[in-house]
Amino acid sequence: MLTIEPGAEGVVVVAGRLDAAQAPAAQAFLDGVAGVVTLDCSRLEYISSAGLGVLLKTQKRLLGAGGKLRLAGVNRHVQDIFLYSGFDQLFEIEPAS
Amino acid sequence: MTARPRQHPLSVGDLEAILEVTRALASPFDLMTMLAEVVSAAKQVLKADRGSVWLYDAASDELVLEVATGIPPVREPASAGLVGACARSREIINVPDCYADPRFDRRVDRESGYRTRCLLTLPLVDHQDALVGVMQLLNKEGGAFDADDEAVAVALAAQCAVALQRVRMTEALIEGERLRNELGMARVVQMSALPATMPVLPGYDVFGVSKPAEQTGGDTFDLQLTERGLLVVLADAAGHGIAPALSVTQMHAMLRMAFRLGSDLQTSFAQVNNQLAETLPDDRFITAFVGLLDAASHRVEYQSGGQGPLLHFHAANATCTRHGPTCLPLGAMPAASLRPAATFDLAPGDILVLLSDGVYEYQDANHAEFGEARVEAVVASHAGKPMAELAAMLETELVAFARGVPQQDDVTMVLIKREASAPAEHLDFARRIDALQDIVAFTAEAFRRQGVDRELLPSVDFALEELFTNMVKYGGGSSAPVGIDIVGVPGGVEVTLTDHDVERFDVTRAPDADVSLPIEQRVPGGLGLHLIRRLVDAVEYDYSEAARRSRITFRKTGPDATRRPAEGRGGHVDD
Numbered sequence: 001m002l003t004i005e006p007g008a009e010g011v012v013v014v015a016g017r018l019d020a021a022q023a024p025a026a027q028a029f030l031d032g033v034a035g036v037v038t039l040d041c042s043r044l045e046y047i048s049s050a051g052l053g054v055l056l057k058t059q060k061r062l063l064g065a066g067g068k069l070r071l072a073g074v075n076r077h078v079q080d081i082f083l084y085s086g087f088d089q090l091f092e093i094e095p096a097s
Numbered sequence: 098m099t100a101r102p103r104q105h106p107l108s109v110g111d112l113e114a115i116l117e118v119t120r121a122l123a124s125p126f127d128l129m130t131m132l133a134e135v136v137s138a139a140k141q142v143l144k145a146d147r148g149s150v151w152l153y154d155a156a157s158d159e160l161v162l163e164v165a166t167g168i169p170p171v172r173e174p175a176s177a178g179l180v181g182a183c184a185r186s187r188e189i190i191n192v193p194d195c196y197a198d199p200r201f202d203r204r205v206d207r208e209s210g211y212r213t214r215c216l217l218t219l220p221l222v223d224h225q226d227a228l229v230g231v232m233q234l235l236n237k238e239g240g241a242f243d244a245d246d247e248a249v250a251v252a253l254a255a256q257c258a259v260a261l262q263r264v265r266m267t268e269a270l271i272e273g274e275r276l277r278n279e280l281g282m283a284r285v286v287q288m289s290a291l292p293a294t295m296p297v298l299p300g301y302d303v304f305g306v307s308k309p310a311e312q313t314g315g316d317t318f319d320l321q322l323t324e325r326g327l328l329v330v331l332a333d334a335a336g337h338g339i340a341p342a343l344s345v346t347q348m349h350a351m352l353r354m355a356f357r358l359g360s361d362l363q364t365s366f367a368q369v370n371n372q373l374a375e376t377l378p379d380d381r382f383i384t385a386f387v388g389l390l391d392a393a394s395h396r397v398e399y400q401s402g403g404q405g406p407l408l409h410f411h412a413a414n415a416t417c418t419r420h421g422p423t424c425l426p427l428g429a430m431p432a433a434s435l436r437p438a439a440t441f442d443l444a445p446g447d448i449l450v451l452l453s454d455g456v457y458e459y460q461d462a463n464h465a466e467f468g469e470a471r472v473e474a475v476v477a478s479h480a481g482k483p484m485a486e487l488a489a490m491l492e493t494e495l496v497a498f499a500r501g502v503p504q505q506d507d508v509t510m511v512l513i514k515r516e517a518s519a520p521a522e523h524l525d526f527a528r529r530i531d532a533l534q535d536i537v538a539f540t541a542e543a544f545r546r547q548g549v550d551r552e553l554l555p556s557v558d559f560a561l562e563e564l565f566t567n568m569v570k571y572g573g574g575s576s577a578p579v580g581i582d583i584v585g586v587p588g589g590v591e592v593t594l595t596d597h598d599v600e601r602f603d604v605t606r607a608p609d610a611d612v613s614l615p616i617e618q619r620v621p622g623g624l625g626l627h628l629i630r631r632l633v634d635a636v637e638y639d640y641s642e643a644a645r646r647s648r649i650t651f652r653k654t655g656p657d658a659t660r661r662p663a664e665g666r667g668g669h670v671d672d
Contacts, residue, residue, distance in 0.1 A: 020533060057621060
């Protein structure tokens with residue numbers, strides 16, 4: 001399961017599994033954000049390539065409008081996926097403390 | 098019977114005090130002395146002002162409080178009051194303020210003039226899960242009993258229950274005149290300490306047996322599930338007569354107590370050694386293997402005080418590795434420091450073979466010994482059998498070897514086999530993206546049942562999702578379900594996806610994505626296979642023309658495979 005919702009101070013909190021089944025819901029939510037957005041991933045357990053697609057599409061849209069998507073609190077699995085896909089070069093990432 | 102785990106680690110001083118009590122409880126006493134010992138031990142360890150033990154009389158379903166020798170005991174139905182509630186629920190009851198609790202019966206205080214502030218009531222349940230009685234402790238020094246006290250009380254109660262049960266049993270035997278001497282009694286005590294049932298550990302076949310010699314011997318073993326893994330003990334106290342039987346029983350109780358309280362291997366081993374070194378006569382010691390098996394990592398961590406050889410049978414090549422002792426026997430001398438524990442890892446089908454010297458030194462009429470080579474041969478030829486059968490085979494071979502010469506020493510065997518891989522877990526899934534949730538649940542359950550390291554789960558989930566969604570997207574109209582098989586392999590797991598009624602499409606030939614492109618040129622998609630190749634060990638594709646069936650198999654081993662460094666790219670973070 002996946003939840004994605006606004007948190008405090010412009011942060012978006014994503015929790016659970018961002019897989020192919022959940023990607024459309026995540027995309028629908030992120031299509032509505034603007035500006036500089038921090039995605040709190042500390043409770044994001046898992047991401048697949050469908051989830052990467054959602055993040056890439058959102059980043060492209062935000063960068064085009066002078067904003068950006070930043071990721072915070074990413075776990076080891078998600079970090080690995082970002083590293084191997086080169087997404088660590090496309091996002092500002094703050095790993096889990 | 099459960100209690101909350103301790104909040105704070107036990108201090109070495111506390112552990113020492115509890116082990117001292119445990120050692121004392123393992124000595125033979127009559128019932129009244131033992132009751133007094135148990136109460137005094139509990140008061141001391143839990144810093145309680147008063148204590149009492151109600152014994153359970155199963156015949157009348159009553160709880161009986163022995164007051165003093167010669168005075169008729171107090172009897173209560175096993176349903177009355179806090180003691181009765183505890184006997185029924187077998188749960189610890191902690192009442193921090195008695196006068197605020199309606200279950201507390203104030204009559205006793207009125208009659209005695211004593212003021213009960215707080216009360217800990219705990220069930221005494223023996224190894225065989227039988228209710229022995231209920232212990233009550235009153236008025237904790239300087240406050241109420243807390244969660245740490247509860248945890249210690251539960252561990253102590255288990256020892257008290259066993260000690261009391263043992264005394265009742267020996268008293269019954271004495272009455273029946275079946276035990277004519279102290280040695281016989283000590284031997285009964287020694288054997289009663291052995292586990293009555295074998296612990297159930299998924300993925301493992303665990304078996305232990307001890308066959309006492311007619312006259313003398315000091316063997317014991319233990320197999321217990323603890324917070325830190327399966328506790329494995331095989332020990333042999335040196336010497337003849339009553340003393341070895343007694344000291345090995347004490348050691349058994351102390352080790353069990355230390356691990357119940359959550360102590361680690363090094364602390365437990367060192368503390369038990371030091372207590373034994375203090376209390377055993379100079380010419381006495383105990384050779385002991387004390388190990389912990391972590392069923393998730395399949396690693397055995399151990400100290401072997403003078404006990405050896407221990408055999409590690411390798412299923413892969415049907416040979417044994419022999420390991421020697423790591424330190425001096427227990428109780429030989431106080432140990433200022435202990436070397437780090439030794440370890441070895443069990444692969445599927447491997448067996449840890451722990452045998453007392455009564456096996457290796459079993460003699461025939463010419464004083465020839467059974468020896469290690471014969472043991473290894475028996476193990477190798479029966480390694481595929483259940484461990485209880487392997488133990489029986491070893492015993493048969495010993496008797497055949499001795500040709501009528503009677504058993505001279507205790508024969509004790511502890512055999513622990515990691516099961517050869519279980520049959521693969523299989524399930525079919527509808528060809529729909531929303532089947533992913535069921536696939537995730539199935540995979541996690543298969544990991545648990547096959548004993549696969551959960552560290553590998555995210556990578557396997559990832560590869561499965563990518564391959565499954567590919568099949569959904571490019572299945573060309575097939576409506577057949579997709580089959581998934583998961584099986585544990587040495588160091589990891591093998592997963593197979595089977596896709597029916599489809600054209601050949603070798604997904605493993607998909608090119609790698611160029612992950613160094615600037616963001617304007619990156620597009621969603623095309624990353625699945627690229628990532629799978631980096632997250633799992635190997636991906637293979639197989640197609641059957643006749644069956645129109647695609648099969649993709651991948652393996653994932655080693656917890657650190659995902660930490661391979663990225664190649665050929667700069668490391669700075671884009672801002």
